[in-house]
Amino acid sequence: MYLCWLMFSLASIGGVSAAGNCSYKRLFEHLGLGNDDIQMTSLRPVYNWRTPTEVFVDLFVTSITEVNEKAQSFSTQVTILRGWVNEFTLWNPKDFCGIKFCTIRKDSIWTPDIGIIESIKTEYARLESPYVQLLSLGIALTSDTLALTTACKMNLYLFPFDIQSCTLTLQSALYSVEELNISPYSDASFLTLNSQKAFQTQGEWELLSINTSEANISSNQNTQDQLTYKITIKRRPLLYIVNFLIPVFYFLVLDVASFFMDGGGEKLSFKVTLLLSISVLLLILNDMLPSTANEIPLIGTYCSVIFTLIGISILETIFVNYLMSKGEEARSAAPVQTTAAVNDVVKDTNCSPESVTERNEEQSCSLIILKQILMEVRATTHQNQDKNTSLSWTKVAKIIDITFICLYLITVVVFITVLCNAWFPE
Numbered sequence: 001m002y003l004c005w006l007m008f009s010l011a012s013i014g015g016v017s018a019a020g021n022c023s024y025k026r027l028f029e030h031l032g033l034g035n036d037d038i039q040m041t042s043l044r045p046v047y048n049w050r051t052p053t054e055v056f057v058d059l060f061v062t063s064i065t066e067v068n069e070k071a072q073s074f075s076t077q078v079t080i081l082r083g084w085v086n087e088f089t090l091w092n093p094k095d096f097c098g099i100k101f102c103t104i105r106k107d108s109i110w111t112p113d114i115g116i117i118e119s120i121k122t123e124y125a126r127l128e129s130p131y132v133q134l135l136s137l138g139i140a141l142t143s144d145t146l147a148l149t150t151a152c153k154m155n156l157y158l159f160p161f162d163i164q165s166c167t168l169t170l171q172s173a174l175y176s177v178e179e180l181n182i183s184p185y186s187d188a189s190f191l192t193l194n195s196q197k198a199f200q201t202q203g204e205w206e207l208l209s210i211n212t213s214e215a216n217i218s219s220n221q222n223t224q225d226q227l228t229y230k231i232t233i234k235r236r237p238l239l240y241i242v243n244f245l246i247p248v249f250y251f252l253v254l255d256v257a258s259f260f261m262d263g264g265g266e267k268l269s270f271k272v273t274l275l276l277s278i279s280v281l282l283l284i285l286n287d288m289l290p291s292t293a294n295e296i297p298l299i300g301t302y303c304s305v306i307f308t309l310i311g312i313s314i315l316e317t318i319f320v321n322y323l324m325s326k327g328e329e330a331r332s333a334a335p336v337q338t339t340a341a342v343n344d345v346v347k348d349t350n351c352s353p354e355s356v357t358e359r360n361e362e363q364s365c366s367l368i369i370l371k372q373i374l375m376e377v378r379a380t381t382h383q384n385q386d387k388n389t390s391l392s393w394t395k396v397a398k399i400i401d402i403t404f405i406c407l408y409l410i411t412v413v414v415f416i417t418v419l420c421n422a423w424f425p426e
Contacts, residue, residue, distance in 0.1 A: 022097035030096075031089050031134075033108050040109050044179060045086040052178060055084045055112050056185035057170060059229050061207060063200040065147070067154075067164070067233070069289060073120065074152035074166040076231070077200070083141045083185065084112060090138040100136045108132075109140065112180060117169040117226075118150035156289060159297045160240035161423050163208070168229045175224070177216055182227040184212040191229075204239070208232040244281065245299070248306055251278055252412065255310050259405050268321065271314045278307045298423055305415055309408070316404045323397035 032040060044053055058081040066075040086109060093100045109132060133141045152166035172180050191210040199207060211230045216223050251274050258274075261267045282303050289297060296304075 022099075024099070024102055027091065027096050027099055027102060028104070030091060033089075033104055040088055041107065043110060044175075045088045045110050047087055050178075053084055053112065053175075053180050055082060055114065055180060055182050057082050057114070057182060057227055058185045058191065059168065059170075059210070060191060060198060061195045061210065061231060062145070062198045064203065064205045064207070064233060065201070066149075067152075067205060069154060069156060069159075072152060072154055073149055074164075074231075075147070075149045077145065077147050078168070079143065079145045079198075081141070081143050081185070082112065082114070083139055086110070086134070086138050086140045088138075089134050089140065091136050093136045101133055103131050103133050106130055106132050106142070109134075111140075111142065113173045113175070114170050114182065115173055116148065116150065117171055118152070118167060119148055120151055121149040156297045157295055158423060159289065159299050160235055160237040160244075163232065163234045165230055165232045168231065170227045170229075171217070171224055177223045177225045180225065182225045183214065184227060188212055204236055205233045206236060208234050240299075244285070245302070248278065248281055248303055252306050252309065255313055256405075256409065256412065259313075259401070259408075265321075268314065268317050271310060271317060275307070275310050275314065278303065278310060282307065298419060302419055309411065313404075313408065316400070320397045320401050323400070324394060 046053060060079045060081075061076055062079055063077040064075070065077060066073075068075070089109065091099075106129075111132065128144045128146065129142060131142075135141070148168070150166065150168060152164065154162075154164050156162060170182055172182070188209065188211045191212075192207070195210055196207055209232045211232070213228045213230065215226045215228065217226055218224075255271060255274055258267055258270050261270065285300065285303060289300065
């Protein structure tokens with residue numbers, strides 16, 4: 001990587017001159033770097049003020065330390081290489097024993113005031129180099145490694161299968177486009193490939209690409225040059241699939257399986273336990289996602305719909321249990337009237353066959369027996385009606401339960417299909 005920047009000088013191997021100039025001290029004296037000259041440290045290094053200083057920049061991402069969805073921030077460690085032409089530091093290597101480059105402190109020469117607009121915190125792990133490398137053709141090179149925390153607008157609709165793009169915009173604080181231009185030195189494929197090779201972490205995020213774009217921005221009658229690096233990253237969703245999506249789906253499967261359980265009370269308590277488990281996972285999801293999102297993420301829809309389905313199944317279980325209890329009440333309230341009870345009544349009225357012969361009251365006893373038979377028929381009719389009522393309540397409950405199970409399964413299949421198509425569009 002650094003050798004490519006050395007090629008920026010296009011310096012050729014020169015000869016060796018007198019031994020008296022074979023020291024950096026003589027070179028610094030020749031360039032006037034040891035006298036704290038204001039021309040070298042504060043003035044833009046051009047002889048003609050109309051000549052803009054061209055600054056070439058490369059930015060490499062070496063690690064992604066944190067992506068905070070709630071704070072909408074993006075923490076990275078980047079290496080920024082900058083190179084520009086300094087017309088005040090030209091020398092002939094032949095005059096100084098073939099010295100083609102040297103290293104000096106930054107406060108000895110002018111450096112461009114280029115900052116990152118999106119930066120919100122850079123005070124920790126700042127490894128900015130205090131040195132500048134000078135090449136004999138008048139080229140200055142710097143290499144800074146910075147730990148940045150920048151603002152990044154994130155779209156979490158596809159969380160945890162989302163791809164985010166964050167920008168790092170380089171811009172001078174004071175110089176206009178007539179004085180300083182910022183241009184990329186390497187192409188996007190070179191930056192992406194070398195950043196992936198130098199990546200130091202294997203965490204939640206995967207670096208996909210680094211793209212560059214140039215633009216001019218006008219403010220306060222001053223037009224400034226901008227160079228924007230667009231960093232595209234992809235989340236590795238395995239952790240969320242194992243710890244979140246699969247458990248919620250298991251709860252849905254258990255809710256479907258609970259329809260085949262016997263016992264209304266046990267089934268109802270089981271479903272309520274599932275609903276409480278989903279509530280705990282929703283609280284965890286609320287801690288992960290920002291509260292200012294413009295649209296509900298699909299994972300929120302996923303959990304909310306499953307929560308609603310389990311809630312509706314609990315209501316259906318309560319209603320079916322109510323119908324079943326109504327049938328049990330009708331069955332237990334049915335009168336029990338037996339033929340033995342009728343015979344007891346007949347005996348109490350002394351209407352046995354012997355008594356009929358003795359008293360010659362056949363007609364009276366026949367009427368009494370007929371009356372008791374009618375009472376028995378009426379009781380049996382009422383009993384059959386109560387049994388039919390009990391069976392009708394139970395039958396309605398079973399029909400509602402079977403119909404709900406079919407509709408429930410169809411709804412689950414359609415919902416999962418639509419959700420997968422939204423999460424993984426072709």
